Amino acid sequence: MIQLFHVTKYYDGCLALSDISLRIDKGECVLLTGPSGAGKTTLLKLIFGFESPDDGQILVQNRNIARLRRGDVPYHRRTMGFVLQDFKLLPHRTVFENVGLPLIIRGLSFFESRRKVTEALRAVGMEHKQTTVASVLSAGEQQRACIARSIVISPIILLADEPTGNLDPQLTTEIADLFKAINARGTTIMMATHNQQVVERLNGRILHLECGHLLSDQGAYA
Amino acid sequence: MKRFWYFFREAFTSLRTHQASTLIGIITTAFTLTSFGIFLLLYHNVHNIIGRVQHNIEIVVYPKEGIASQKLQTLQEAIQADPAIDSVTVISKKDALKDFNHQFPDEAYLLEGLGESPFPASLVLNMAEKIPSTDIISNLVNRLQHNPDIERVRYNRDWIERLTLVITYMELGSLIVGGILALASITIIANTVQLAFYTRQEEIEILRLIGATSLFISIPYIIEGAIIGALGGGLALSFLRGGFELFKHKTQGLSIIGGFSSVFDFFPLPLSVLLIAGGVLLGCFGTLTTMYGWMRFRL
Numbered sequence: 001m002i003q004l005f006h007v008t009k010y011y012d013g014c015l016a017l018s019d020i021s022l023r024i025d026k027g028e029c030v031l032l033t034g035p036s037g038a039g040k041t042t043l044l045k046l047i048f049g050f051e052s053p054d055d056g057q058i059l060v061q062n063r064n065i066a067r068l069r070r071g072d073v074p075y076h077r078r079t080m081g082f083v084l085q086d087f088k089l090l091p092h093r094t095v096f097e098n099v100g101l102p103l104i105i106r107g108l109s110f111f112e113s114r115r116k117v118t119e120a121l122r123a124v125g126m127e128h129k130q131t132t133v134a135s136v137l138s139a140g141e142q143q144r145a146c147i148a149r150s151i152v153i154s155p156i157i158l159l160a161d162e163p164t165g166n167l168d169p170q171l172t173t174e175i176a177d178l179f180k181a182i183n184a185r186g187t188t189i190m191m192a193t194h195n196q197q198v199v200e201r202l203n204g205r206i207l208h209l210e211c212g213h214l215l216s217d218q219g220a221y222a
Numbered sequence: 223m224k225r226f227w228y229f230f231r232e233a234f235t236s237l238r239t240h241q242a243s244t245l246i247g248i249i250t251t252a253f254t255l256t257s258f259g260i261f262l263l264l265y266h267n268v269h270n271i272i273g274r275v276q277h278n279i280e281i282v283v284y285p286k287e288g289i290a291s292q293k294l295q296t297l298q299e300a301i302q303a304d305p306a307i308d309s310v311t312v313i314s315k316k317d318a319l320k321d322f323n324h325q326f327p328d329e330a331y332l333l334e335g336l337g338e339s340p341f342p343a344s345l346v347l348n349m350a351e352k353i354p355s356t357d358i359i360s361n362l363v364n365r366l367q368h369n370p371d372i373e374r375v376r377y378n379r380d381w382i383e384r385l386t387l388v389i390t391y392m393e394l395g396s397l398i399v400g401g402i403l404a405l406a407s408i409t410i411i412a413n414t415v416q417l418a419f420y421t422r423q424e425e426i427e428i429l430r431l432i433g434a435t436s437l438f439i440s441i442p443y444i445i446e447g448a449i450i451g452a453l454g455g456g457l458a459l460s461f462l463r464g465g466f467e468l469f470k471h472k473t474q475g476l477s478i479i480g481g482f483s484s485v486f487d488f489f490p491l492p493l494s495v496l497l498i499a500g501g502v503l504l505g506c507f508g509t510l511t512t513m514y515g516w517m518r519f520r521l
Contacts, residue, residue, distance in 0.1 A: 074436075084431075
């Protein structure tokens with residue numbers, strides 16, 4: 001599903017990732033751990049096509065991301081969902097409009113979009129908030145809406161960068177359970193997190209990064 | 223179809239939610255186009271006046287003495303066919319005498335007893351409004367002078383040369399000033415769009431995050447730019463019309479060439495539409511330059 005071969009990335013001469021090689025199979029739940037600046041976000045950005053590697057190759061569904069043409073990058077992103085710590089919802093739009101946006105980009109019909117948005121909102125327990133404007137949602141609701149937006153396209157891979165970073169322990173557990181349920185339906189999950197509670201809850205494969213180096217690659221949390 | 227609806231809805235929602243930057247954009251476009259419009263209005267009127275003056279250029283052709291009326295008519299038709307000529311008036315010997323008597327009634331006695339009119343017949347040529355240039359007129363005169371049926375050609379060469387020079391300088395000046403103003407307009411509008419654009423970077427980031435192409439992201443902004451440009455153009459047109467009417471009202475009493483109001487006129491409909499279209503183009507172009515600059519450095 002995802003393969004990295006000797007991937008190296010620099011930011012203004014500073015090493016962000018060094019010679020990373022790994023393979024992630026379909027349906028896996030991978031947790032990227034490590035201190036701030038370890039390279040977790042960089043790794044996710046590389047896979048998502050937000051950045052290009054300075055060296056090495058990245059294959060996502062047998063497609064070489066490092067050689068992707070600029071115009072093909074958006075189409076590559078459409079195969080994945082990306083959940084961020086700071087939610088990234090359009091504040092003046094309703095939950096329905098925010099979640100339905102990826103479907104408009106794909107040119108889906110109104111009825112199909114409506115069905116998919118309703119399904120996604122039901123999956124995250126936000127069906128009753130469809131008409132609420134995003135800016136008035138609580139942090140937990142915003143993150144749920146963000147997850148709904150990511151899964152509305154039925155992605156094969158779901159990337160998440162500290163999705164519980166702004167949430168209290170109760171909400172953290174809820175969001176972690178949501179990711180677990182999404183993973184159980186066959187979606188490959190790759191999540192960067194500091195949160196031990198999330199690591200324990202998701203019980204996935206742990207990749208530990210430090211200063212851009214992959215220090216360990218462990219199986220499921222004991 | 224859904225996307226099409228989305229683009230327009232996005233553009234209008236954005237105009238509504240970012241009222242301050244929309245207003246700044248419209249006002250900037252309006253003022254820029256008003257300054258350009260004042261220049262255009264001046265140019266349009268001066269050009270009209272010069273056109274009228276050009277129309278008054280006369281070339282008088284004297285056919286050979288005793289030319290047959292059939293030949294005179296052929297000559298008139300041949301001259302009339304020239305695109306530089308607007309009209310040809312035949313003044314017969316009798317008409318010339320009548321004119322003299324009419325213009326100088328006190329001197330009419332001088333010609334008494336001469337029998338037939340002593341004045342030669344002539345053809346008075348009026349030039350087409352936009353044609354005259356020294357070269358065209360010189361060529362025409364040259365052709366006429368070599369015609370075996372023509373005795374003499376009379377025209378005011380110096381005056382035509384001076385007028386042609388004034389027109390050339392005016393058109394060159396218009397081109398330079400118009401170019402500078404258009405460039406300044408694009409720069410100002412591009413900067414206004416850029417300011418509005420930076421306030422919406424977050425939105426663009428979100429769209430990129432969910433796989434929107436640069437074109438998909440750009441279209442609502444371009445529509446927005448076009449709407450701002452059209453509204454700015456419309457406002458500029460209102461300012462110009464208001465200013466023009468005020469100017470006409472204030473100068474009504476002045477008796478230069480029968481009052482300014484009879485000399486100056488406002489843009490005709492096609493030019494008014496062109497000004498609004500100019501606003502739309504400026505809005506689109508300003509947005510495109512900003513979008514292109516912003517997008518090319520980002521994946």
